[in-house]
Amino acid sequence: MTASLNMRNMKESVREEPLVAPAQGEREHLSLALANSAVARPGGHTIDLLGTPAQANHWLTERGLAPADAGMREMCTAQLRSLREQIRSLFAARAAGLPALPAAVRAVNDAMTRVPTAPLLAWDDKNGPYRATTHPTTAIVDHALAALAADAADLLTSPDAERLTACGSAPCNRYLLRHGRRHWCSTRCGDRARAARAYARRAQAGAE
Structure with missing residues (x-):
């Protein structure tokens, strides 16, 4: 009874997660989607898509x-x-043309080298020798981290x-891959930026 209730609560917490439209480039690069998985909103609110294990x-x-x-x-x-x-941190450094923090580079390299990059040799009495990529349940997160880190390095x-x-x-x-002169990750952000500029122009005109 308790287990089923916990599972239902986990599912509900996922269903209630606010939807955030992907920024330009997220569909092609999983690392960009990861970087954007904690979104700052007006009013000091943050949407964290990785806030809980579920x-x-x-x-x-x-x-x-x-x-x-x-x-x-x-x-x-x-x-x-x-x-x-x-x-x-690495995306911020690259976008600003600044040196990267060595710790950030080490973290990405560490994640990429946690798991085998080639199928390993296995052997059993029934099938004999064969090659297989190990993917035990305990290594699922390591494989995910390696894939995300490799994508960041590729990008x-x-x-x-x-x-x-x-x-x-x-x-x-959020970060995005710029398309033309667009520097906004979504239509909502573009509208907010234009509204802020219009307000600043009116305020300046009123002060003159």
Whole structure:
């Protein structure tokens, strides 16, 4: 009874999660989606799509990085949030043309090297020798972290990195791949930025 109630609560917490439209480039780069999984909203509010183990499990499942019944724990969720902050640090440095923090580079490299990059040799009495990629339940999060870190490294070293920019509408903290002159991650942010500029012009005209 208690287990079924907990499972129902987990599902409800995921269903009630506010929807955030993907920023430009998120569909192509999972690391960009990870960086944008904590969204700052006006009024000091933040939407964290990795706020609980259930939400983190849902986020990974939606992107093909974990099964729905992976059974995420807070320790694994904290690792995912930690990698998010390191990737955000690297994106911020690249977008601003500044040196990256060595700790952030180490964190991404560490995540990429946690799991085998090639199928390993296995052997059993029935099938004999064969190659297989190990993916035990306990390594699901490590595989997800490795995939996200590798995607971040690919993005930062690809031509797309020239288009990487922070959303230009405060207080939004998301990143996007710029398309043309667009510096906003969504229509909502673009409307807010234009409204803020119009208000500033009216205030300036009223002060003259």
